[in-house]
Amino acid sequence: MNIRKQMWQWPLAMACTLAMTACVTINIYFPAAAAEKAADKIIDEVWQEGQHPKSNDEQKPAAQPSAQ
Template sequence: MMSMNARLVLGTATALAIATAGCVTINIYFPAAAAEKAADRIIDEVWQLREGQAGPAEAKTEEEAK
């Protein structure tokens, strides 16, 4: 048989576990900072900005193409 204390602990643990799981699944807030980071990584890829600050280099190749 479980003691009163053990029941109390088990009850608390269950309540906390449910509350925590609730936090995770509901995830109330949109993670704005994470989204910005993700956007920047994708923009780097799409605009090819990663290899050595392509800004001026890209402008140069555009000029050469003209």
């Protein structure tokens, strides 16, 4: 009877260990103010890129070589 008792103790111990380690959760919290500030900065950068007029070089068509 002692052998039968040992046969199920090892799997039971492993199952309990696995169940306990599976319950570990890692939560990461970001400060709301910092996240909002970063989002505002990105939005401002995107808006500023859209407001810059193109330079004169970008507006002129490429010069055509003259045929001689």
